[in-house]
Amino acid sequence: xxxxxxxxxxxxxxxxxxxxxxxxxxxxxxxxxxxxxxxxxxxxxxxxxxxxxxxxxxxxxxxxxxxxxxxxxxxxxxxxxxxxxxxxxxxxxxxxxxxxxxxxxxxxxxxxxxxxxxxxxxxxxxxxxxxxxxxxxxxxxxxxxxxxxxxxxxxxxxxxxxxxxxxxxxxxxxxxxxxxxxxxxxxxxxxxxxxxxxxxxxxxxxxxxxxxxxxxxxxxxxxxxxxxxxxxxxxxxxxxxxxxxxxxxxxxxxxxxxxxxxxxxxxxxxxxxxxxxxxxxxxxxxxxxxxxxxxxxxxxxxxxxxxxxx
Amino acid sequence: xxxxxxxxxxxxxxxxxxxxxxxxxxxxxxxxxxxxxxxxxxxxxxxxxxxxxxxxxxxxxxxxxxxxxxxxxxxxxxxxxxxxxxxxxxxxxxxxxxxxxxxxxxxxxxxxxxxxxxxxxxxxxxxxxxxxxxxxxxxxxxxxxxxxxxxxxxxxxxxxxxxxxxxxxxxxxxxxxxxxxxxxxxxxxxxxxxxxxxxxxxxxxxxxxxxxxxxxxxxxxxxxxxxxxxxxxxxxxxxxxxxxxxxxxxxxxxxxxxxxxxxxx
Numbered sequence: 001x002x003x004x005x006x007x008x009x010x011x012x013x014x015x016x017x018x019x020x021x022x023x024x025x026x027x028x029x030x031x032x033x034x035x036x037x038x039x040x041x042x043x044x045x046x047x048x049x050x051x052x053x054x055x056x057x058x059x060x061x062x063x064x065x066x067x068x069x070x071x072x073x074x075x076x077x078x079x080x081x082x083x084x085x086x087x088x089x090x091x092x093x094x095x096x097x098x099x100x101x102x103x104x105x106x107x108x109x110x111x112x113x114x115x116x117x118x119x120x121x122x123x124x125x126x127x128x129x130x131x132x133x134x135x136x137x138x139x140x141x142x143x144x145x146x147x148x149x150x151x152x153x154x155x156x157x158x159x160x161x162x163x164x165x166x167x168x169x170x171x172x173x174x175x176x177x178x179x180x181x182x183x184x185x186x187x188x189x190x191x192x193x194x195x196x197x198x199x200x201x202x203x204x205x206x207x208x209x210x211x212x213x214x215x216x217x218x219x220x221x222x223x224x225x226x227x228x229x230x231x232x233x234x235x236x237x238x239x240x241x242x243x244x245x246x247x248x249x250x251x252x253x254x255x256x257x258x259x260x261x262x263x264x265x266x267x268x269x270x271x272x273x274x275x276x277x278x279x280x281x282x283x284x285x286x287x288x289x290x291x292x293x294x295x296x297x298x299x300x301x302x303x304x305x306x307x308x309x310x
Numbered sequence: 311x312x313x314x315x316x317x318x319x320x321x322x323x324x325x326x327x328x329x330x331x332x333x334x335x336x337x338x339x340x341x342x343x344x345x346x347x348x349x350x351x352x353x354x355x356x357x358x359x360x361x362x363x364x365x366x367x368x369x370x371x372x373x374x375x376x377x378x379x380x381x382x383x384x385x386x387x388x389x390x391x392x393x394x395x396x397x398x399x400x401x402x403x404x405x406x407x408x409x410x411x412x413x414x415x416x417x418x419x420x421x422x423x424x425x426x427x428x429x430x431x432x433x434x435x436x437x438x439x440x441x442x443x444x445x446x447x448x449x450x451x452x453x454x455x456x457x458x459x460x461x462x463x464x465x466x467x468x469x470x471x472x473x474x475x476x477x478x479x480x481x482x483x484x485x486x487x488x489x490x491x492x493x494x495x496x497x498x499x500x501x502x503x504x505x506x507x508x509x510x511x512x513x514x515x516x517x518x519x520x521x522x523x524x525x526x527x528x529x530x531x532x533x534x535x536x537x538x539x540x541x542x543x544x545x546x547x548x549x550x551x552x553x554x555x556x557x558x559x560x561x562x563x564x565x566x567x568x569x570x571x572x573x574x575x
Contacts, residue, residue, distance in 0.1 A: 029531070070534040106531045137507055137567045138489070139532055140452075140471060142539040146532065154528035157535075 003285075006306050007275040010285040016173045016267065017290035018298040021050070021080045022087040023168030023258055024122060025110030025200075027063065028099055033073040037062070039102035040075035043094045047079070048205045051224060055090035056080040056170060056256050058202030060110075069108045070157075076110045078202045080170050080256045087164065088122045096128055100149075100156050109144075109162040117259065119166040125149075125158030165258045169298050172255035172263035173289050174270055175213065175231060177247045179282035185209070187274050187281050188251040194273035200262035201255055213252045216291055228289070247284050260298050268305040311367050314360040316374035316395075322350045323398060324359060326372075327381040330408075331389035335366045349380075377417055383410040386427060399436075400443070402429045405453055415459065419443050424453035424472070428543075434459040440474045440492075441467030448488060450474060456544060466492045469508070475544045484510045487568060491536060493547040505561050505568035509536075512572055513550055522560035527574060530557075 004011040028043070030036040040059050047057035060076045068074035079094070081087030099105050107125070111118060125147035129136035132149035138160070139146050145160040174191065178184025192208030195201060203209075218226030229235050230242040231250045243250070253270060257263035271286060278286075288302055312334055324347045334342055342364060343357025356362065360372075368389035372382065375395030383391045384403040396414035405424040415433035421440045431439075439461045440450035448470035455474045463480035470488040481498035487508035499516030502508075509532075537551035555571040 069538070070531050071538060072531075072534070135567075139491075139509070139535075140489075141532070141535045146535070148530075148532055155530050155532065157531040 004303060004306055006271065006286075007279065009275040009278045009283050011271070011275065011302050011306060012285060012287035013301075013303055014288050015290055015293070015299040015301040016171070016288035017293060017296040018169045018171035018173075018260075018263060018300060019296040020298070021056075021168045021170040021256065022082065022084045022119075023078060023080045023165045023170075023256070024087060024091065024162050025060065025076060025078050025165070025258065026095070026162060027068055027074050027076050027108040027110045029063075029068045029070050029072040029074040029106045029108070030102065031072065031104040033062065035102065035104055036073045036075045039099045039105045040077050042102065043098040044077050044079075044204075045098070047090075047094075048210070050080065050082055050086075050170070054081070054086065055094070056202075056204040057090075057094070058204045058256070060200065060202055070106055072106075078110075078200070078256065078258065080168060080204075084120050084122065084164055091122055091124060091162070092127055095124060095158070096131070100128060100131065100151070100158075103153055106157040108159050111163050111165060111258075113144075113163060115163075115165075117166045119164040121161040121163050123161045126160045128156075128158055167259050168257065169260045169263045170256040171296060171298075172257065172267050172300055173252055174267060174274070175250055175252045175287045175289060176274060176278070176283060177231075177243065177285040177287065178249050178251070178278075179246060179284060181249045183281040184249045184251055184283065187278050187283050188253060190277045191253055191270035191274040194269040195253065195255055195266040198257075198262060198266040198269050200258040201266035202257075203253055203255055203266075205254055208253055210252045210254055213250070213289060216295070242287075244284065252289065260300075263298070264300055264305065267300055271302065271305050311369045311371055312364045313371045313373060314356070314362055316360055316372070316376065316379075319376055320354070320359050320378050322348060322352060322354065323378050323380055324354065325349050325381050326379055327384040327403075329356070329370070330383065330386045330391065331368045331370045332387065334364055334370060335368070337364070339364050375412075375414070377415070380417070382412075383408075383429075386410060396433070401431070402427070402453070402455075403443075405429065418462070419449075420457075421450045421453055421455040421474075422446065423448060423451055424455070425451045426453055428454045428456070430456045430458070432458045435461045435465075435476070437462035437480070438464045438467050439476070440465060440469050440472070442469075442486075450490060454543065461494075463498070465494070465497070466490065466508075473540075475540070475547045481516065483512075484508060484568070484570075493536075493540065493544070493550065495546070495550070502560055502568050502570055504564055506565040507567040509568070510570040511536075511547075511551060511555070512570070515570070515572055518558065518570070519561060519563075521563040522558040522570060523562060525557045525559045525569075527554060527556055533571070 044057035063074040213228035214225040348354030380398040399417035442449040457476040465479040487505035540548040
């Protein structure tokens with residue numbers, strides 16, 4: 001199968017394989033942009049992979065006071081889980097431990113309730129109110145119900161429930177095959193910045209980049225996943241290596257989105273930005289990870305992403 | 311726009327329950343004229359009292375209204391009723407949606423048990439506006455009631471949900487409140503008597519009950535949400551909510567989850 005070329009960089013004619021996930025979005029607000037970001041960063045910490053962390057989470061956008069329900073600075077975060085039950089468990093733990101505790105914070109649903117993709121509602125404030133030990137009060141404002149839990153800086157205000165999103169997808173990805181670590185990392189950073197500019201998509205790994213791409217299963221009994229040896233440069237030359245001789249480093253980005261369209265848009269933005277900058281940064285090729293197409297029902301073919309969005 | 315024009319002051323109180331645009335849209339003028347509105351053995355019909363002009367629209371105007379018209383807009387679910395003049399008791403009772411506007415004043419129990427929609431009274435409202443009628447479980451129950459003038463005593467008595475905005479209110483505003491929000495420029499003595507939950511906001515207030523305790527000044531997020539939601543409906547009330555406010559908690563003689571906010575200083 002002939003490879004594709006974008007901005008002079010080879011793009012393998014393959015696809016990223018992604019999965020249906022349960023997802024929700026929150027708007028976290030605080031007195032200052034810094035404290036909103038602290039709450040969001042804390043809540044989305046240790047959320048790189050749903051297998052090991054229980055959830056995948058990240059910051060989707062920083063919001064100005066004009067964009068938030070309470071007129072304060074805010075941050076929109078996305079949270080993904082295997083299913084609605086697992087997502088709810090992680091939602092309560094993360095809001096309860098990381099946002100309730102953050103000074104001046106408040107929590108709102110990050111998806112409009114009249115959005116056509118709204119799914120099952122997850123009780124959030126209605127569960128966290130029990131921290132108020134019977135002193136919490138509910139307040140309905142403009143058709144939405146909030147819980148006001150007394151805390152030591154005043155009140156923690158949290159929306160009673162937040163909606164899940166139907167059609168959320170996790171696992172969109174791109175792999176950057178480069179020559180030198182520093183330059184390839186720069187390519188990945190450029191790709192991350194482009195993907196993060198796309199609404200409704202997050203990149204849950206550190207800085208949006210993962211250097212330890214994995215394959216399903218392992219030689220060690222009981223391991224669910226293990227290193228993606230085909231793309232490890234120190235294993236070049238062995239049977240099964242997918243790397244040409246000139247590639248000495250591979251970095252990956254992983255994208256979760258509230259819809260297949262948002263994942264595709266983020267992958268497209270990352271593919272174009274990375275190949276555009278990659279010529280001067282020693283980028284050899286861009287490819288994507290899949291499991292043969294048998295595990296996830298969403299296949300993002302790089303061939304389809306090379307063209308500009310329709 | 312359909313129109314009902316009162317010919318002369320009625321000889322008895324009239325009950326206009328169910329006279330809403332949706333119901334009248336399905337009737338001819340002759341059929342509408344036969345609807346019973348009297349409250350005595352006289353058997354008055356709509357046609358006896360009003361000149362009727364119907365066009366099937368979702369807006370009904372009632373012209374020349376007097377305070378003998380009771381239960382105007384009661385049970386309204388959708389559409390718009392515009393009243394020119396005064397109305398009697400129980401304006402919009404049990405209303406579920408739509409808008410109800412009165413250019414004059416309203417009698418007692420305006421908005422009682424109304425679960426949705428918006429009621430606007432340009433003039434004054436008598437006692438227990440948004441309050442529960444005797445023996446009822448709740449007063450205003452989710453609707454929005456805006457009173458341009460003065461409300462009588464016991465504004466929002468036993469209200470369960472919703473919002474009341476008034477210029478002034480008499481004594482015992484928010485008495486026995488189950489929940490909901492009342493915002494007024496001025497309220498009389500003993501606000502929130504027996505309130506369990508709910509929020510009272512007043513630029514000025516009379517004597518407070520000893521069972522209300524000051525909890526100080528906190529910049530609460532809920533006040534920002536209320537201010538934002540009131541901006542289009544009542545900008546002056548929104549401005550009050552954005553001012554520095556002191557909070558009182560009560561009524562501690564009962565559940566004590568209610569609150570009164572008043573400006574600092």
